[in-house]
């Protein structure tokens with residue numbers, strides 16, 4: 001979001017808010033700008049507190065009674081439409097986020113997967129049955145379970161880094177469970193959210209099941225998390241805002257997917273070419289802006305020089321710049337402010353004794369893939385989440401050191417491990433304080449169906465992923481019947 005742009009992009013879009021199927025414009029708007037060119041690519045309306053109330057009340061007044069078949073049909077059609085429109089959709093994300101076409105095409109594939117999995121899950125009745133004649137005082141009865149949609153409204157608040165997939169991960173499980181949602185996407189990338197909502201209506205979603213509002217969070221966020229008819233807030237974003245939401249939400253369910261500071265841990269038996277390839281992909285894909293990006297490389301000291309050399313070599317070949325250039329691996333980061341923060345953190349580390357091996361060059365929101373070594377775990381660049389294409393290399397001596405350094409930040413999202421030693425793999429799986437451990441994969445590896453989420457400051461332990469989100473968006477009811 002910038003208001004300094006003087007010229008408009010040819011594909012300029014003036015989006016309208018979506019409340020109960022009405023498309024509403026407002027005199028007050030927010031500009032959306034392409035981080036690479038600075039061009040204005042669109043505007044979105046700024047909702048007032050009254051608009052937010054109306055969106056929540058509209059959602060609340062509607063009751064969805066779609067059959068499992070109907071829900072699956074809508075989600076399958078949405079998956080098909082997303083796949084058909086991959087270029088249009090990925091162009092839109094690239095324009096408003098600066099992410100490269102390679103990254104945004106990949107994101108669209110993930111969005112289609114989310115809808116596909118949600119369609120399949122909608123068809124699956126996961127009710128359980130318990131016989132009651134199990135003990136001496138048992139009875140001839142059975143207890144059954146069923147998941148029911150919430151009585152109130154789900155508020156979904158999403159971050160900027162995967163403009164469509166973050167929205168899909170909240171909206172698809174809600175549709176699959178017959179819930180009603182008010183979505184507030186990031187004001188940095190709101191056009192993708194409006195696009196996806198329109199696509200879902202086209203796929204047959206009853207419009208009151210999904211409202212989309214945008215605006216200044218300082219003005220509207222409080223109403224979103226405290227309105228009496230909001231029963232669950234699902235939030236993905238930074239730790240500070242997540243904790244503020246948890247404090248404000250009171251007697252409501254809160255699902256928080258917060259920041260990460262994920263290590264890639266490389267042990268001395270590792271194939272270094274394979275480890276270095278994972279390291280750079282994990283560090284630079286999506287411009288390093290993944291909650292599960294590799295934010296620290298922990299490397300056993302004996303192999304650190306050889307590993308570092310490979311990482312530097314691959315980094316120099318990681319092309320970046322114009323996000324629409326098909327030959328570029330990486331586009332920009334979200335805005336100039338973010339790029340300047342990475343540069344400042346790297347400069348601070350250099351002043352404290354780290355060594356620059358590649359990158360740390362900045363033009364506007366373009367920030368070169370950057371490698372630094374001789375990094376100490378106490379330096380800000382690795383103690384805090386550095387949400388960009390920076391590869392800090394930390395050498396360690398013993399397995400105990402690796403585990404201690406890995407667990408030594410406030411975060412606990414995911415991790416990657418490069419070793420073939422089964423005895424050590426078991427130790428890391430048991431002792432890393434994280435939500436996931438991926439052996440010979442980047443920390444971000446997952447499928448859209450499987451449970452995903454962190455502990456410590458990265459989240460309260462309630463998971464996302466289509467299946468877990470469907471559970472958290474429902475109430476589990478039991479009922480019992482005479483049986484026999």
Ligand code: NAD
Nearest residue numbers: 158159160185186187217221237238241257258259260291
């Ligand atoms: P952010 O926390 O700045 O913003 C996230 C959302 O919160 C935006 O929609 C914003 O408008 C809204 N918001 C701002 N102030 C608010 C308030 N007071 N109350 C309620 N909502 C408010 O995050 P960001 O910069 O957009 O995203 C990057 C962060 O998200 C990183 O920390 C990243 O690790 C994290 N993230 C986590 C996951 C995960 O699954 N754990 C996934 C992606 C991103």
